[in-house]
Amino acid sequence: xxxxxxxxxxxxxxxxxxxxxxxxxxxxxxxxxxxxxxxxxxxxxxxxxxxxxxxxxxxxxxxxxxxxxxxxxxxxxxxxxxxxxxxxxxxxxxxxxxxxxxxxxxxxxxxxxxx
Amino acid sequence: xxxxxxxxxxxxxxxxxxxxxxxxxxxxxxxxxxxxxxxxxxxxxxxxxxxxxxxxxxxxxxxxxxxxxxxxxxxxxxxxxxxxxxxxxxxxxxxxxxxxxxxxxxxxxxxxx
Numbered sequence: 001x002x003x004x005x006x007x008x009x010x011x012x013x014x015x016x017x018x019x020x021x022x023x024x025x026x027x028x029x030x031x032x033x034x035x036x037x038x039x040x041x042x043x044x045x046x047x048x049x050x051x052x053x054x055x056x057x058x059x060x061x062x063x064x065x066x067x068x069x070x071x072x073x074x075x076x077x078x079x080x081x082x083x084x085x086x087x088x089x090x091x092x093x094x095x096x097x098x099x100x101x102x103x104x105x106x107x108x109x110x111x112x113x114x115x
Numbered sequence: 116x117x118x119x120x121x122x123x124x125x126x127x128x129x130x131x132x133x134x135x136x137x138x139x140x141x142x143x144x145x146x147x148x149x150x151x152x153x154x155x156x157x158x159x160x161x162x163x164x165x166x167x168x169x170x171x172x173x174x175x176x177x178x179x180x181x182x183x184x185x186x187x188x189x190x191x192x193x194x195x196x197x198x199x200x201x202x203x204x205x206x207x208x209x210x211x212x213x214x215x216x217x218x219x220x221x222x223x224x225x226x227x228x
Binding site: 058 | 119121124149151156157158159160161164204206214215216217218219220221
């Protein structure tokens with residue numbers, strides 16, 4: 001069974017640009033979550049999608065957005081990039097039904113560098 | 116505010132000895148706790164979890180202890196092996212939050228041969 005796939009793995013952008021990251025969950029998983037990892041901050045929750053609906057949202061500005069498609073694939077977008085957006089962006093999928101708590105399966109992440 | 120805290124950024128242990136990683140939380144609504152391990156250039160992988168109705172869960176060399184009154188959990192690895200060297204994150208959930216986990220900052224474990 002293929003794992004969570006994230007593309008691109010690495011990318012470099014300049015301030016003010018926008019970026020779109022893609023995530024393909026494990027087949028059959030309907031929940032997709034996004035996290036931002038920066039040094040010293042651990043993983044911070046961005047948002048979660050389940051059946052094409054945003055179910056939970058973290059404390060990030062509106063420049064961070066996402067969506068989920070009918071095949072459960074998800075994208076996240078960051079507009080008007082700032083230097084502080086440089087981070088590893090991790091996508092995770094889960095087979096859990098709505099409202100349940102369980103382990104998440106993470107992809108390898110997309111490393112974004114903003115210059 | 117950091118609801119889940121791992122106060123030790125790093126830990127060094129000799130091979131064969133016990134590794135104890137600690138985690139504190141502040142939100143009494145958290146009812147499910149997990150530990151993840153992360154190697155460089157890889158995503159975190161699930162290690163072990165515990166529900167708030169339990170105080171201990173064991174899986175092979177890994178045991179997680181939960182002290183609800185102290186809002187503290189710990190991960191014990193016995194015996195420690197060099198392959199256990201990684202960053203360990205504890206995470207918490209308040210039940211009906213699906214894929215939303217609150218993570219600590221991580222502890223980098225180094226197991227020396």
